[in-house]
Amino acid sequence: MNQSASLNTGTGYPMPRLERSAVLSVAMWVFILVASTLFGLFLAALVMRMTAPDWAQIGLPWQLWLSSGLLLAGSASFQASSAAARAAQLTRTRVLLSLAGACALAFLLAQLWVWQVLQAMQVTANGNPAGSFFYLLTAMHGLHVIGGLVCWLLVMRFALRYQDSAGMAWRVALCARYWHFLLLLWLVLFAALAWLTPELVRYICGIR
DSSP, X not given: OOTTTEEEOSSSSEEEHHHHHHHHHHXXXXXXXXXXXXHHHHHHHHHHHHTSTTOOOOXXXXXXXXXXXXXXXXXXXXXXXXXXXXXXXXXXXXXXXHHHHHHHHHHHHHHHHHHHHHHHTTOOSSSSHHHHHHHHHHHHHHHHHHHHHHHHHHHHHHHXXXXXXXXXXXXXXXXXXXXXXXXXXXXXXXXXXXHOOHHHHHHHHTOO
């Protein structure tokens, strides 16, 4: 039986493609919910820690805008690749999928560049809690991007080995959904790190 059409369930009967895609789609939503909760807790800790007297706001390097643009380009490429897969444009799907992966890898390299710039500015993970939270949040987000790259490799492998537009379509769609989540998550983190200040937090929380 075609590998792209079914998955063995362990009972001796293959799982139909539609059932498999539905299960993975639900699993993706569950993972997104769990990850969102985790980062929500980190942001809550950031807000509470920001009101302490030893908090010193750090200046963020311009390279963060570059990495944000790369993540946005990757998300757009995944969406375009998903549309091409639904239209059974396999060659276009592969090209856009390759572009999306390249943007994701470039995003990680840009984030490492940001870390190097901050290290040169004497902003370390120890000492100033603002620096500690910056490294923590960007590292956690980077780990999720690396996980997305692993999924991208699996989808890319499928796209190169099989001429199955339907099987490719739902796989690319799941990747696109995850990348949209990573983009939205990054925008929230970027906004919190760049524009959330102790004064603003105290004003919102009514702390004097």
